[in-house]
Amino acid sequence: MRRRPLHTQCCDKEIDMKYISTRGGVAPIGFTDAILMGLADDGGLLVPEQLPRLSDDALKAWRSLSYPELALELLALFMEEDIPRDELKRLVDSSYATFRDPHVTPVVKLRDDLHVLELFHGPTFAFKDVALQFLGNLYAYVSRKTGSVIHILGATSGDTGASAIEGVRGKEGIKICILHPHGKVSRVQELQMTTVQDDNVLNLAVEGTFDDCQRIIKELFADVPFKRQYHLRAINSINIARILAQTVYYFYAYFRLAEQGHAGPVNFSVPTGNFGDIFAGYIAKRMGLPVGKLVLATNENDILARFVASGVYQPGEFRGTYSPSMDIQVASNFERYLYYLYDGDTGTVAALMERFKSEGRIEVPQDMLRRVREDFAAYSVSNEECLDTIARYYESYGYLLDPHTACGVAAADKRSDEGEVTVSLSTAHPAKFDEAIRLRNISQVYPEPIQTLFGKPRRVTVVGNANDQVKEQLEAFFG
Ligand SMILES: N[C@@H](CCOP(=O)(O)O)C(=O)O
Numbered sequence: 121m122r123r124r125p126l127h128t129q130c131c132d133k134e135i136d137m138k139y140i141s142t143r144g145g146v147a148p149i150g151f152t153d154a155i156l157m158g159l160a161d162d163g164g165l166l167v168p169e170q171l172p173r174l175s176d177d178a179l180k181a182w183r184s185l186s187y188p189e190l191a192l193e194l195l196a197l198f199m200e201e202d203i204p205r206d207e208l209k210r211l212v213d214s215s216y217a218t219f220r221d222p223h224v225t226p227v228v229k230l231r232d233d234l235h236v237l238e239l240f241h242g243p244t245f246a247f248k249d250v251a252l253q254f255l256g257n258l259y260a261y262v263s264r265k266t267g268s269v270i271h272i273l274g275a276t277s278g279d280t281g282a283s284a285i286e287g288v289r290g291k292e293g294i295k296i297c298i299l300h301p302h303g304k305v306s307r308v309q310e311l312q313m314t315t316v317q318d319d320n321v322l323n324l325a326v327e328g329t330f331d332d333c334q335r336i337i338k339e340l341f342a343d344v345p346f347k348r349q350y351h352l353r354a355i356n357s358i359n360i361a362r363i364l365a366q367t368v369y370y371f372y373a374y375f376r377l378a379e380q381g382h383a384g385p386v387n388f389s390v391p392t393g394n395f396g397d398i399f400a401g402y403i404a405k406r407m408g409l410p411v412g413k414l415v416l417a418t419n420e421n422d423i424l425a426r427f428v429a430s431g432v433y434q435p436g437e438f439r440g441t442y443s444p445s446m447d448i449q450v451a452s453n454f455e456r457y458l459y460y461l462y463d464g465d466t467g468t469v470a471a472l473m474e475r476f477k478s479e480g481r482i483e484v485p486q487d488m489l490r491r492v493r494e495d496f497a498a499y500s501v502s503n504e505e506c507l508d509t510i511a512r513y514y515e516s517y518g519y520l521l522d523p524h525t526a527c528g529v530a531a532a533d534k535r536s537d538e539g540e541v542t543v544s545l546s547t548a549h550p551a552k553f554d555e556a557i558r559l560r561n562i563s564q565v566y567p568e569p570i571q572t573l574f575g576k577p578r579r580v581t582v583v584g585n586a587n588d589q590v591k592e593q594l595e596a597f598f599g
Pocket residue numbers: 275276277278279280281355356357358393394396397445446452
């Protein structure tokens with residue numbers, strides 16, 4: 121059994137930042153190697169060997185920073201050894217210059233106890249842009265700097281795909297292939313991906329679910345000779361850069377509440393599918409941000425809510441819902457959480473993941489479950505509850521929630537303990553999910569970039585859900 125110290129005592133510079141695998145089979149590597157490796161070569165996920173622990177002084181000093189300034193400070197902790205600060209500043213500034221709101225991720229107050237963190241002001245109207253605008257620029261920088269070939273392979277249940285494509289379309293030295301479940305994403309999500317005409321983009325619509333897409337790409341990444349031969353890179357939250365970039369808005373939101381006089385911990389309610397977004401909040405908490413409960417909101421695909429209730433992590437039956445981006449059974453980043461839950465014991469994580477592969481379930485003992493519940497509360501939200509929440513908030517506050525955000529808000533409402541203040545993450549613009557919203561007779565005007573998608577020609581190839589069919593496409597596209 122191998123235990124590692126997970127924190128240094130104070131924020132910062134003394135850490136020689138390296139990345140290791142949750143399964144212990146990768147020698148510590150630097151940030152550039154970590155983003156290029158994506159999925160760890162031993163099949164695990166990369167995590168920082170140590171997490172910086174921020175001092176109260178740092179938290180106070182960073183309160184007044186703009187979003188890009190804050191992103192620079194936080195990201196520098198994880199990558200400054202590899203990316204000089206002036207370069208990192210350029211990457212950060214250009215990534216957030218594409219956002220429509222000057223705050224990048226503004227916080228809107230709905231009630232004294234409930235705020236909405238709007239994460240959808242980027243180019244594709246989803247929270248994924250926050251990390252993927254940055255990761256797209258980072259890949260372009262690494263390609264220029266190191267000459268590495270960047271062939272991105274990703275899977276999407278709807279939002280990551282459009283955002284990843286937008287982050288790298290037309291960029292020299294980069295090609296991207298995205299798998300999405302055929303017919304199981306919203307109309308706008310589908311159009312955002314498939315109407316892109318740049319030659320460096322390939323869309324594969326897989327006959328199956330998102331879990332099929334994610335399984336296929338993970339198996340291809342785990343085939344290390346194939347991954348190396350075709351220079352495959354990850355854009356999903358498999359890639360640690362995604363998680364790190366997403367921690368920033370937890371800090372930013374907390375500081376906005378502090379500015380309004382709020383002192384003490386804040387809960388964050390997070391619509392959850394692949395466990396990446398909420399895991400970024402967990403990392404922020406471990407870095408010293410005063411986070412109360414992380415409220416894990418699932419739709420009817422409730423594997424994570426069942427885990428927090430019972431300690432058993434076991435996929436159920438796939439359910440198509442009004443929040444398709446969360447229609448996920450196997451949550452990729454759960455493995456990273458297990459690593460922290462078991463105090464960095466990579467042997468145990470490797471054994472648990474092996475058991476999950478062979479038996480299809482994992483169970484953690486009661487003492488571990490108590491630890492889980494210290495940080496997380498979890499609620500699953502039914503299709504009807506989701507639509508009811510949209511209608512109720514539209515009526516009461518004149519605020520239109522998208523179905524994913526509605527799950528987060530409904531979960532926050534289920535947990536209405538006195539005195540707690542919750543920030544609910546708004547992960548997408550409602551225009552991306554108009555088919556669901558119209559069911560409650562609410563009409564909306566599409567933002568212009570979404571309106572213009574209709575009627576554009578589409579480029580997409582439908583494939584079966586066998587690895588070989590996808591492999592064949594990749595060999596032709598990346599070969
Ligand atoms: N909900 C995601 C699924 C992929 O998750 P990721 O965070 O690992 O990219 C989507 O919208 O595609």
